[in-house]
Amino acid sequence: MMWGGSLVALLSVASFLFSSDASGTSTSLVVDTTSGTFRGVANTTGIDHWLGIPYAEAPVGSLRFKAPLPFTKRSAAVQNASTFGNACPQAPSNLGAPQSEDCLFLNVFRPSNVSAASKIPVLVWIHGGAYMSGAASDPEFDPTFLIQRSVAIDKPIMFVSINYRLNTFGFLASQHVPASDLNAGLQDQRAALEFIQENIAAFGGDPTKVTIWGQSAGAGSAEAQVLFPSSKDLFRAAIFDSSTGPFKTAPPASTYDKPGLPYDRLVNLTGCPSGAASLACLRNLPFDVLQNVSVTMTDQVLNSQLWQPTVGPAGSFVPERPSERIASGNFLHVPIIAGTNLNEGTTFSESVRNLSVPASEEDSVFDTFIKNLLIDPTTVTEDVFDTINRLYPANDSSLGGPFNTGDSLFDRAEAWYADNMFLSARRLLFHRAASLQPLFGYFFTEFIPGQDPTLGVFHASELILLFGHFPAVEQEFATQMITFYINFINDLDPGAPWPRYTESSKNVLQLMRDNITAIPDDFLIEKTNFLDSVYVLSEFQK
Numbered sequence: 001m002m003w004g005g006s007l008v009a010l011l012s013v014a015s016f017l018f019s020s021d022a023s024g025t026s027t028s029l030v031v032d033t034t035s036g037t038f039r040g041v042a043n044t045t046g047i048d049h050w051l052g053i054p055y056a057e058a059p060v061g062s063l064r065f066k067a068p069l070p071f072t073k074r075s076a077a078v079q080n081a082s083t084f085g086n087a088c089p090q091a092p093s094n095l096g097a098p099q100s101e102d103c104l105f106l107n108v109f110r111p112s113n114v115s116a117a118s119k120i121p122v123l124v125w126i127h128g129g130a131y132m133s134g135a136a137s138d139p140e141f142d143p144t145f146l147i148q149r150s151v152a153i154d155k156p157i158m159f160v161s162i163n164y165r166l167n168t169f170g171f172l173a174s175q176h177v178p179a180s181d182l183n184a185g186l187q188d189q190r191a192a193l194e195f196i197q198e199n200i201a202a203f204g205g206d207p208t209k210v211t212i213w214g215q216s217a218g219a220g221s222a223e224a225q226v227l228f229p230s231s232k233d234l235f236r237a238a239i240f241d242s243s244t245g246p247f248k249t250a251p252p253a254s255t256y257d258k259p260g261l262p263y264d265r266l267v268n269l270t271g272c273p274s275g276a277a278s279l280a281c282l283r284n285l286p287f288d289v290l291q292n293v294s295v296t297m298t299d300q301v302l303n304s305q306l307w308q309p310t311v312g313p314a315g316s317f318v319p320e321r322p323s324e325r326i327a328s329g330n331f332l333h334v335p336i337i338a339g340t341n342l343n344e345g346t347t348f349s350e351s352v353r354n355l356s357v358p359a360s361e362e363d364s365v366f367d368t369f370i371k372n373l374l375i376d377p378t379t380v381t382e383d384v385f386d387t388i389n390r391l392y393p394a395n396d397s398s399l400g401g402p403f404n405t406g407d408s409l410f411d412r413a414e415a416w417y418a419d420n421m422f423l424s425a426r427r428l429l430f431h432r433a434a435s436l437q438p439l440f441g442y443f444f445t446e447f448i449p450g451q452d453p454t455l456g457v458f459h460a461s462e463l464i465l466l467f468g469h470f471p472a473v474e475q476e477f478a479t480q481m482i483t484f485y486i487n488f489i490n491d492l493d494p495g496a497p498w499p500r501y502t503e504s505s506k507n508v509l510q511l512m513r514d515n516i517t518a519i520p521d522d523f524l525i526e527k528t529n530f531l532d533s534v535y536v537l538s539e540f541q542k
Contacts, residue, residue, distance in 0.1 A: 028115075030078060033199040035071040038081035042112055045144050046151070050108045050203070051137075052085035055195035056188065058102035059165060064283045065172050067181050068104060068191040087135035088166050089287075091295050091304070096137035101169065101287055106192050107136055109143050109159040111151050114204035118156075121209040121489050122200055124235070125161040126189060128216030128460070131171055132304050136161035145468025149482050155490045158205045160196060164188035164221075168294040171307040174263040175254040176279045179315040182253055186224055186309060186317050193225070193234040210235040211489045215463060219243035219338070223429070224309065227331045228318055237492055239485065240338035241466075242459060245425025246309070246322055251375050251541045253310045261375065262297065262306055269293045302372040303348055311541075323537040326432050335492045336433070337485070338426050339442030339508065342401055343456030345417025346410075353410040362409055363389045369413050380539045391527050392416045403447070403456030419524055420540075422459075424531040427521070430501055431532075439501040440494055441508035441521060449473055462511075477513040 029040040029048060040050040056068035063069065085105025087095040114120060125141060127134040143159035150157040164170060170185030197207045212235045214222040222238050223246035256263035267274055270293050272281035282290065298306045311318050325331060349369070357365050367385045371377035392412045397404050399415040430439055444462050447453065449471055451461060464470050465478035466485070484494035493500075499507045499518045506521040530536060 031202045033202060034074070034195070035199075036075050037078045039078050040108075041082045045148065046112050047144060047147055048110050048112050048114070050081040051083055052081055052105045053108065054085065054104060055106050055162070056104040056191045059104065059169075059184070060101045062283070064101065064169070065177065065181060065184060065279070067184055067187045070191070071195075084135075084137035085163065087137055088163055089169050089291050089294070090129075090133040090166050091298055093133065094139070095135040096139050097135060103163050103165070104188055104191070105136070106160055106162040106195070108200075108203050108205075109147060109161075110204055111147055111156045111158075114156070114158070116202055116204055118204040119201070119206040119209075120156050120158055120204060121211065122158045122160060122196065122205040122207070123485075123489050124193065124196060124210060124212045125159065126164070126212060126214035126218035126221045127161070128214060128218040129166065130303065130305055131185060131217045131220075131308060132167045132298060132306060134166070134218075136163050140463065140467060140469070142467060145478075146466070146482055146486070149479065150486045150489075153483060153486065155486050157486060157489050158200070158203065160200070160205075162189065162192040164192070167298060167307055168266065168290065171309055172263070172266075172282075173253040173256040173307065173310040174279070175257055176263075176276055177253060177312075179312045182312040183309045183317040186221060186228075189221055189225060190230055190234070190317075194230070194232065197232070197234055208233075208236065209489075211237040211239060213239040213241070213485075214243075215241035215460060217244060220246035220309075222246075223338075224318070224322070225332075226334065226336070227322055227325045229332045235334070237335045237488065238337075239488070240336065240426070241462065242340050242344060242422050243338060243425060243429075244421055245428065245542065247542065248305070248421055249308055249374050249376075249541050250311050250318065250321055251308075251379075253312050253316075255376050256307075256310070258376070265297060266293065269297065302351060302369075305373065308375060321537075321542060323428060323534075323542050326429055327534075329432060329436060331433075333433070333437035335438040335440075335488070336429075337440045337442070337488055337494060338429065339444060339511070340418070340422040340426055341444045341457045341459060341461060343403055343414060343418060344422040344459045345414035345419075346400075346403075346455040346458045348417050348421075348459065349410055349413035352413050353407060355409055357409055359394065362394050362412075365409060366392070366412055366416075370416070373417075374540070376541070379541055384536055384539055387530060388416060391530065400456055401445075403453060405454050419527050420531050423524060424528040425542075427528050428532045428537075430506075430521075434501055434503045434506070438492065440488070440498055441501045442498075442511050443508050443519065443521075443523075444511045446474075446477065446512045474513065477516075480516065481511060 035054045084097040086100035086103045087097045088103035165185045212222045219240035223243045267278045298304045394408045399411040470478045487495040498509045507518045508521045510519045
């Protein structure tokens, strides 16, 4: 991993690490929590860590598909916290940990020599992955660069990463799932935040200074925690990198029961009976059977998007559509950083890349691409598709900005995807919340050398800067970006030259190497105004 600081910064880190604790309290790697006593690890980068700390009961057996329960099986022995806990079940990938249903773990990282009396701000990372995949143990999410930079500028922070249930295990949706158990993955996140409130002070963190941060579905998750909050104060600020707004589509839970839709297909493929008895059958299936069917179903849908968080009846985590909640203003009014990338849609549109489609059929294929991204496309009417085709016409060289590929269908799909799923979603929240709370918007337009130019400034491309994996040419820019975030975590303001987004001055910060500047938030406005209209939001069930 590359680190973006200078020699002066390194000396600052060393000074912090080896200075005596101002409180006079000795630093200990043995920490007592409500789920046990854990011995952490001090590594050579000046960071202590505790991995694999359980924050809720294992959601197995009778607890499969249920809302998380507080951890009660506390061991009296001191436990070694040197390895990540299991990743939650999903399609196979390199997650840095084995998969298991017993996966509700979190990890704590802090600068060395922090004591229980230090009370430093806490950043909670919620990974992305379309609510279908990902894990806190992913090697890409190493917080070393972030923590070292925070120490170098004398604003030390603590980093916590969490697992939450995914796909069929975390977002099973049906009229047969009790309202209180719907969106179990989002409820896992809340349970982790509650655990952090109860325990982070023992590690030296300040429970009153928690910021939640996520990217993609992780950002959507963070936004969901803002829109549908706990009755408890679990965090004071939030960062959304490419939030899905918070969901790409959120049909009622009962929609999934329709013939051919995910719950109906799952029941049929597992041999479970239909109707009220189906849930108990699915709960009692051997893990391997349920996992294999889930992975097979996932592989059969576009972009692996089998499940989404769902709107349930009263008593559910999400009792109304997010757009309706935003319109009401009835959400947490905490400071927020949120933004999007220039070409968010490219990696999600590769299914239509290099297709040989006659010009006379291109609109129809574009419409089909959109329909295949929705749980229930029957709610979208032809007039909406006609307007989308007008706004995103064939052979429009402006689509994709400077990274237009000339592949008409691909460029149309990726441009619509970026605007519909990300840019319009960020604007929907900001236009309502600007008078209610401090907002700081960004537009990330930096093409990072070494990445694929035909994908442009693609979704998640900024993460290598924020987690310290950047090429040398990006060192200064990456350091500035993460400094903005560290300032916000400490001060609730990213600092100059980042302007606050207000009703009267709708400015966002363009994030581009050698061109960090405030710009008006009016680009692509006709398109996002249409996509954010009540009519379209209703048809897309957002």
